[in-house]
Amino acid sequence: MPDGSHLSTGATGRALVVEDEKNIRELVTFHLGLEGLSVTAVASGDEAIRASEAEPFDVVVLDLMLPGVDGITVCRAIRRQAKNGDVPILMLTARRDETDKVLGLESGADDYLTKPFGIRELVARVRALLRRLRVPATAPAGVTVIEAGALRIDRDRRQATLAGELLDLTPHEFDALVTLAARPGIVFSRKALLDAVWTADTHVTERSVDTLIKRLRQKIEADTANPQYILTVWGTGYKFADV
Numbered sequence: 225m226p227d228g229s230h231l232s233t234g235a236t237g238r239a240l241v242v243e244d245e246k247n248i249r250e251l252v253t254f255h256l257g258l259e260g261l262s263v264t265a266v267a268s269g270d271e272a273i274r275a276s277e278a279e280p281f282d283v284v285v286l287d288l289m290l291p292g293v294d295g296i297t298v299c300r301a302i303r304r305q306a307k308n309g310d311v312p313i314l315m316l317t318a319r320r321d322e323t324d325k326v327l328g329l330e331s332g333a334d335d336y337l338t339k340p341f342g343i344r345e346l347v348a349r350v351r352a353l354l355r356r357l358r359v360p361a362t363a364p365a366g367v368t369v370i371e372a373g374a375l376r377i378d379r380d381r382r383q384a385t386l387a388g389e390l391l392d393l394t395p396h397e398f399d400a401l402v403t404l405a406a407r408p409g410i411v412f413s414r415k416a417l418l419d420a421v422w423t424a425d426t427h428v429t430e431r432s433v434d435t436l437i438k439r440l441r442q443k444i445e446a447d448t449a450n451p452q453y454i455l456t457v458w459g460t461g462y463k464f465a466d467v
Contacts, residue, residue: 237282237354241265242272242298243316244290248339252285255343256350269293273301280307283353285346288317288328296331303332309392312353316341329435334396335428352422353395370405372464375444375453377405386444396421397440400433404454404464413461437462 239261243249246267253265261282266272269290276284284302288295295315302308315333328336335349370377374387382398384391393401403420404412412420414430421436422428437454445451455463 237261238280239263239350240272240275240281240284240286242267242269242285242290242295243287244268245287248287251343252346255347256285259347259350261350269295269298272298276302276305276308276311281311283350284308284311284313285350286313286315286333288315296327299328299331299333303392303394310394310398312395314346314349314353329432330439332394332439334394335422370402372405372408372453375405377402384444391443393440393443396436397443400436400440401444401454404462408464408466411457411460411463417461433461 237260239256241249241252241256241263243252243265244267249265249267253263256263264275264279264281266275270293272284272286272290273293286295286298290298295317299313299315302311302313312335313333315328315336316339317328317336318339334353337346337349368378368380370379375384376386377384379402382395384393384398384401399421400417403417414433417433417436418428418430422432438448441448441451441454444453451465453465455465457463
């Protein structure tokens, strides 16, 4: 099971770049290398799945449109793995259709970037995703373990368990869960959750919050239609039940 601690406190890390266009793949690989990352670059979905099964990574840059196995399938496959189930994933898409972006986020991606993109923006997005692993999620001072019913959240270890079973949460899912669970009964607007979970240089929308909550509920709720932990406050946002 993933332990949520891919990146060490050092400046280095491992990146998996999945891009079938050679020029883009080499450009991204070069600039992530300048950031101190050790990069494994592959050109197809099949290669990406094999690489992610073989070793852990700190971040994945994944093209949506790949020959053979597409990026959505790769993303879902990675999310089911033990080694990289919680790795931050930045999805690249050549389409500007909102449906593609939402589909990417629902498949488990943490962020998306539309082609053509500036390399400085891509590097900034990757930095932001890596930073989520180093910065503790927001919670009241002194609170390191949060317990609610069968749910237990350990902020220091960045792990959450449900009935003793370790949950496979992405960094954004974990941060959203801590933000809500640390203040049961307090209503968070979508904008407030956006600010708490994503960083300023990550250009996502409030709809991304709904997608994230949907994914989180699928992992912690016995019945997503009647959630026990994360409740919707219609017209406002979300709150954690005062269990």
